[in-house]
Amino acid sequence: MAEATPENGSTKSNKWLLLVVLMAVLGASGGAGWYYMFSHDSADHGPKEPPPPVFVDLEPFTVNLQPDREFLQATFTFQIADEKSAEILKRYMPQVRSRILLMLSAKTAEILAKPEGKTAVINEIKTLIEEPFELGVQPIKLNNVFVSSFIIQ
Numbered sequence: 001m002a003e004a005t006p007e008n009g010s011t012k013s014n015k016w017l018l019l020v021v022l023m024a025v026l027g028a029s030g031g032a033g034w035y036y037m038f039s040h041d042s043a044d045h046g047p048k049e050p051p052p053p054v055f056v057d058l059e060p061f062t063v064n065l066q067p068d069r070e071f072l073q074a075t076f077t078f079q080i081a082d083e084k085s086a087e088i089l090k091r092y093m094p095q096v097r098s099r100i101l102l103m104l105s106a107k108t109a110e111i112l113a114k115p116e117g118k119t120a121v122i123n124e125i126k127t128l129i130e131e132p133f134e135l136g137v138q139p140i141k142l143n144n145v146f147v148s149s150f151i152i153q
Contacts, residue, residue: 051082053079053143054079054080054081054082054083054085054086055077055078055079055080056077056078056080056086056089056090057075057077057148058075058076058077058078058096058097058100059075059097060073060074060075060149061073061074061075061076061097061100061101061104063101063104063105064105065105065107065108065109065112065152066105066106066107066108067108068109070109070152070153071152071153072104072107072109072112072150072151072152073149073150073151073153074104074147074149074150074151075147075148075149075150076100076125076145076146076147076148077145077146077148078129078142078144078145078146079142079143079144079145079146080140080141080142080143081141081143084138085138085140085141088133088137088138088140089129089140092133092134092137095133096129099128099129099131100125100128103121103124103125103128104121107121109152112150112152113152118147118150122145122147125142125145126142126145129142130142
């Protein structure tokens with residue numbers, strides 16, 4: 001009859017110990033996964049609410065139109081990505097107004113009376129404002145330009 005050597009007995013106990021440790025690790029990771037999935041608010045897993053919009057109202061523009069004696073009075077509101085961009089825009093407001101006034105004064109009443117003309121003006125305003133105001137100054141990205149009033153006389 002063969003006797004159990006100390007080596008054979010310790011190998012069996014090492015296997016059982018390894019199995020017990022492995023089961024404990026798996027149980028702990030399963031518990032951690034469960035905690036992570038179910039202990040957080042459901043709002044953490046859903047889509048994040050976008051930041052509130054930032055609007056900058058411009059003072060009304062009054063310009064003479066080409067070639068007749070008609071004039072345009074218009075008011076615009078800009079929607080901008082963030083407060084930092086709004087502060088930059090306000091800092092350069094004289095340039096903003098100048099760019100828009102020069103562009104509007106080159107238009108005719110006939111063009112501006114059509115919806116396509118107004119849409120073209122909005123696109124031109126976006127292009128004008130997104131041009132840098134000064135070397136090294138962050139360009140402004142307009143999300144939208146809204147027309148608050150638009151009167152041709």
